[in-house]
Structure formats: structure tokens, C-alpha cells
Amino acid sequence: MTYTAWILLTASLVGVSCGIVGVFLILRKMAMMADAISHTVLLGIVVAYLVTNSLSGIHMVIGAAVAGILTTYFVQWFHAKGVDQGASIGVVFTTLFAIGVILIATKVGNAHLDVQHALMGEISFVPWNTVSVPLLGDIPLATLMLIIVFVIVLLVIGLFYKEWKLTTFDPALAASLGIPVLGMHYLFMTLVSVTTVASFDAVGAIMVVAMLITPAASAYLWTDRLLVMLGLSATFGVISAVLGYYFALWIDTSISGSMAFATGIIFLISFICSPKHGALSNLIRPKAGTEGQVHRPS
Template identity: 50%
Template sequence: MGAFQRDILLIAATVAAACALPGVFLVLRRMAMISDAISHAILFGIALAFLVVQSVHSPLLILGAALTGVLTVALSEWLRNTRLIKQDAAIGLAFPLLFSIGVILLNRYASNVHIDIDVVLLGELAFAPFNRLIIGGVNVAPLSLAVMGGILLLNVFFIGTFYKELKLSTFDPALAAALGFAPVALHYALMALVSITAVGAFDAVGAILVVALMIAPPATAYLLTDRLPRMILLSVGVGILSAVCGFYFALWLDASISGAMALAAGFFFLLAFLLAPDKGMLAALVRNARNRWAFAETMLAIHLLQHEGQPEEAAESRVDHLYKHFRWGERFARRVVVRAERHGVLQLSEGRLRLESRGRVLAQRQLGLTPADPKARDH
């Protein structure tokens, strides 16, 4: 691997890690689409700051853009607070306007310089290493690596310092407010962090990939764990993995690196979505099916218990009666009976069903009829 490729990989991995950190809290706070709004709206700030300082490589550009991100959030929150429109509509109104003004400004006044809208949106990681950070004549590192490294440190520092506050205000905002943790200030600080990260990253990977790297890895981690520290670490790991895999994928295809990285992030999420233990789709389907059988079995047991020893027992306990009584299909009813018999819930003889002691306990427990009810025992 050449130094050039190593630089790209390093930049990509740094961006991925820096994005995943605030992303965790966006996902948990149900504000994922804020990242989309911010990453679009910063174009307005970039355009405005560019018109003021007339340079593409000015720290003012980052500051201006980051401010616009926070402004977008404030604008959409103000819109929502008027209670005239819902929150999602407020976000959907605020950022296209700022983005449009940014596009118009750049088209009108900056079309002769190299600040292409494509680049802002899509980024071009392949060119990132050419821009070097030179301190005292020494070529230290690619500029975007230095910038993103700084932003990563800032994110680590912020989340490390305010970990407890972030955690509480994410999971119990009311308690956080009651304890005086200033959730509003924290919220805006987080928004500023997202904005700064988005601005730093768009240069390297473009605005849309910022969304992919901020949301997809934390969402993947969210499907794998219930613990916040583990989720943060996993997000960073999945983010870096997406960056690396995306890079090689793009190399192999000779295609857009940031696009391939977004695809990789999406692929890992897809894997987690399908296969995650407990929380994935497959697990949910298996659980649903199991619940369906267990429910049918319990219903059958309760039905038999109700009529046990009653005069109508002979009619009610016939297997073909179940089709009508439960509106079960014949196949389903037979399978329920077979399963119930295997579990020792009932016994089938001459087309009649007879409750076994295990089934009786099951039904009684469900109906809350005996002290065998586990809840009753616990109290």
C-alpha cells in the first residue's frame, strides 16, 4: 500500500470515527434526520462565508458553516414551537431553503472558483491527500486528516466530559431537566458538534456520506447491544470497518469512494437488520412464529379446561370442533394439536382431546386461577 492510499484510508477512518460519536446520540434521541438537514444547510454557511472571505481554505468557512448548522436546528425548532407545523415538516422546510440560497449564491457569485456543489455534496476523497498541512515548511500530514483528527479529538473530549449528562438527557430528559443538567444547552452543544463534524467531513467525503457515517454505524450498533458504552465503541468500530471496506470496494470498482463507503455502511446495517441476535428481523420473525404457536397452545388448553367435566365436553373436545371454534384452518389446528401433545399439554385419543396435568397448570396459570400463578407467588 502506497503512502497515498494509506493517507486516504487514514482520513476515511478518522472521518468515520468522528461521525459515529455524535451519531450515536442522534440515533438514540430520534434526531437522525437532523444530520441530513445540517449537512445540507451548511452549504449556505459555506457560500456566505466564502463571499465574505473570498477563499475556500479559511477557518472562517468552517465556523460559518458550523454556525449555519446550529441555525438550521434553531430555525426548525422555532418553527415547531409556533405549533403551526410538526417537527418533521419544520426540518423539511428549514434546510431546503438554506440549501437553495447557498446554491444560488454559489452559482451567481462563485462559479469561477473551485467550490463546486458536486464536491460539497459528494466530496472527493481521492483528492484529499493532495492538500497538505505544512507547519514551518515541514509536510506534516494531509490537511483534512489534521482537521478531522482535531474534530475527532473534540468529539471524544466532549462526549467524555459530558458523558453522564448526555446519557441522562438522552434517556430521561425530564429527570435531566429536574436535576438541572440544562438539557437545552446540551442539545445545542450536541448540534454544534454535529455541525462541526459535518463541515469538517464534507470536505473529505461530502455531505451525504456524512449522513451515512453518522447514522448507519450507530444504528447497526443499536441492533447489537443495549449498553451505551458498548454501543459507542461498536459504532466507531463499524464506522471504521465501513470506511475500510468501502475504500477497497471503490478501488476494485474504480468508483466514487464516498459512495462506496456509504454502501458499505448500508451493507453492515443490512446484515445487522437481518441477522442481529434478539433484535434483528430474523430473530423477530422466529419469535413471532414461536409466540403464535405458544399462544395457540395456551388457547387450546384454556378451551379444554373450560369444558372439562362439563356435559358438553364430548362435543367441545373434538379436533374438528376447533376449526369452527377458533376459526383455525385444518392444517394449523392439527399442527397445534401435535405440538401440544408433544409438549405434554394434552392427549389425543379417538379424535378427542384430553387435558394433561401440564396443560391444566398452563391454562390455570394463564387464567390466574391457582396460587401456582408465578406473579401471585412473587408477591
Template identity: 50%
Template sequence: MNDFWILLTAALVACSCSLLGCFLVLRKMAMIGDAISHSVLPGIVLAFLFSGSRDSLWMMLGASVIGLVTVFLIQWFHQNGVQSDASIGVVFTALFAAGVVLVSLYTRQVDLDLDCVLYGEIIHVPWETVEWNGIDIGPKAVWGLGIVLALSALIIGLFYKQFKICAFDPAMAAAVGIPVAFFHYLLMGLVSMTTVASFESVGAILVVGMLVVPAATAYLLTEKLSRMILYSMGVGVLSAVLGYLAAVLLDASIAGCMIVVAGVLFIVALLFSPTHGVVWRKFRRKQAVVV
């Protein structure tokens, strides 16, 4: 039963991250998840200092607020002449360092270290359960991630056209009256919420990997956004299953094995994709020369 809960949790993370990751890849903001996953540390510490509790709700609220601040600062720096990658690097390193300073100054006598607040472990998921009317209804992570996935899917479904146009052509979106800034921050808010909800249970490595690698793999396989989202989720779930099997066989890190498998699938797509594959491109060039 523990295997089932671990795989279900990993699949929920894969689907949640892949859904949003497709839009991040298309907007050339793939590393925003990595930035958020590190920069929310001061939000977690401030939430603890304010509430005096390590309750997940307070942690998520504090982290989500700082996640949105991170996105705002990155966007503001970029709009004022700083390159996008430099903006991400400056903001997330500065905020992460501020979080480390806060941890060292104010939580020395409390069990609130970087491993506790930032690097979860998916193998612990089955043991942290939720009770309702005295009945154990399953792991807390499964319920939290399920709600986050449902909310993200609902919002993306309701505003799919707007998100699509903003991803492919922001100038056109603005020209036809779509509030580009609103949908940008709405998407970043979903990314922040998904990242925070995920990394407490499964760790930053799995979250960042699932935000980027399945979406990048799907990008190589299709040029249609709806198919890209489905392929991305499929790659994410397949990576979770195969990665877990590899981790059991090798007695290795579960999250690490899942992302390694995702990386292998990306390389396979890069080499053999019918449209973008390196091997197929070379084959078609040889065929053209022969003809």
C-alpha cells in the first residue's frame, strides 16, 4: 500500500507540474520553478515567526506570498533592462540567502532547518496522514496535491484560450484586449502554489525536474499545445513509475531516479522525435542529397 501512495503522490506532482510547465517552456521561463522553490524560504521562516507554528497552512501562505513577490521582482527587473535569466538568478539567490540568514538568526533553538522546510522526502508520504471523523482518509500530501491539481486544471480550462495566446504572442493578446499582466501573475501564482504544495512532501529536486523536463520533452514531440500538455503529463507519470522501480532495484534516491528517467526520456525524444529529432533530421538530409 505504501508503494501505491508514493506512486500516486509522484503522479500528482508530475501532472500538476507538467500542466504548468508547458506554459513556462513556451514562455522561456522554465527555471522560474527553481527560483520559487528556493526564494520562498524567507516566507516560510517569517510564517513560523509570526504564527509560532510549523503548521502546513501557515507555511504555505507565507511561502506563496514570497513566491508572488519573487515573480514580481523578476518581472520588474526584466522590464527595467535586466536580462530574464539574470533577473531570475539575482532574485532567487538574494531571497534564498535572506532566508538562510533568518534561519540562522531566529530559529537556532527550533527544529526548522533547510532539510525541514525545503527538502522533503517522498518516501515519508504514507506516514503523514489525514483523519476525518476519526477515519484515516490517506496521506496529507495526496489530498493537498490533488486539490492543487484540480484548481490548476480548472483555471487553465476556464481560461485556456487566454493562456494560449499569451504564451505564443503576448503582443497580439494585448492588442485584442486580453489583460496579459493579469494572466501572467495568475499563471505564476499557480506555479508558486504548486511548487510550495509539492516540495514540502517530495523535495525541490522532483518539483523542479517535473516542471521542466516533461514539458521540454513534450515540446519536441508535438507543435499543438493541447497535445503537448497531454504528452507532458504522460511523460511525467511514466518517469515517476519507471523511476520508482529503478530506485527500488538500485536502493537509491526515489526523486533522483525519477528525474534521471525523465532526463533519459528527454534525450530519446531529442534524438528520435519525428519533427525535431537529431537522428531523423540527419536521415532526411541524407535522403534529400540522394534524391
């Protein structure tokens, strides 16, 4: 594959995986959790580097994953103790991210690890860091990780689709049917953490947040059906990756930043043009008879 093809494939895998997971974040009203995890993984990366004194290896992924999962558990623990969920996310997110920044400034020294790289990523370097895979040959490490995560996301969402649906829309009913609602919540947040970590090194925190939230928010405007929403969100993620890449080439700017910008453009188009929930349709459609309707995917 060519250099451009590897970049587009990697970014598209980020868009698909984050798009699918992001739908449930939107429906569960936990969009800010994506921002929290995508930043707190910085602490895990820094700690892993301080322990091993190396910027490459599986230990970096493990450190980031542990930090993401700890973020989830801390937020849930504070929320269970009576703290508002938004406040819990804000406290945990800012505290752990700040610790990561302080450690970078005081302990890392001259290593190539900084906040700018963590926030923006550098997807243009992805094709150069390759590993040899039987039958596939040399493949970028970030792409291989994202392929594995994509398969995991499909398996977990597919195998427990009914459970995700019930626990998302009616947790009380799910609990009465014997579904472990809290266990499903932690499983889902672990999936969010793993997806975020796999995407983090290649594209940075900003694009991870954009891909987790914006395609799903755009899809939410176009349909009331969950399966269709999942498909649309994944599709919007891929379109954003491709459009963003060529836009970055056109004006010679950050690839990840341009891809994040593309997700915003797609959301703006959806917000204006969606036939059922768009701004134009709301202006044109008579308001009579719309009271009491609930927008809830099925």
C-alpha cells in the first residue's frame, strides 16, 4: 500500500471504531467522558515512560489503558458517593491530566514527549513505524492496533447488542431482567478506554474526541433507529478522515486537526439539512401536533 493509503486506512479505522462507540456515549449522555479519557491517558503514558525509560513498546499502551480505565472508575466512584456526574468528570479529568503535564515538565526532560504531541498527534509518521505480520507483511503498528480494536468493538457491540440497547434506554428494565447494568457500564467504559488508547498515539487527543462525539451527534440528527445510527456514525467518521486529509494537503496544515474540522463541517450540514431534526425542516414543518414527541432511537 502507498503512504497515503496507510494514512487514510489508519484514520478511517479511528473514524469507524470511535463512531460506533460514540453513539452509545451520546445516547447515555456521557459525551464529556470521551474528552476526559482522551486527556487522562497522557498520565498513563508518562508513568509508563518513567518506569521503563522507553517511548516504544506495549508498556505505553498498557499504561494509557490503565489510566483510561482508572478515570472511569474514579468518576463512577465519586458519582456513587453523591457527586454530580458532570462534576465528577471535571474533577477527575483536570486532576489526572494536570499531573501528567507536571510530570512531563519536571521528570521527562529531553525525551520526545510533550503536551503538543499528545494533543495533536502526528498521523503522517504512522506509515514509518511498521511491524512484520505473517501473511500481511510489513504493516504500521498503529494500523495493526486499530484493526484489532475495530474487531473487538464489533464483537463486543454485536454479541451484547440487546443488552447495550436495554441498559442504554431503560436501565431499570434491564436490571429487572437480570442484566448486570453496572457491569455492562464498566465493560462499555473499558471499551471506550481501549478505543481511545489505540487512537491516541496516531491522531492525538483532539481528533479522538472529535471522532468519538461529532459523527455520532451528526448521525443522531438523521435517524431514530439505533442500527442506522451506528452505520451513519461510522460512515461519517470515514468521510471526515478522507476529507480532512485532502483538506490538510490543500492548505498545508495539521492532518489530525483538519480531520477534526471535517467532523464539525459534517455536523453543521446535518444540523441544517437533516430532514426530521434539522434547522431548516423545523422552520418549514408546522409546529402543531409535535408536542409530546420523543426523539429516541429504536
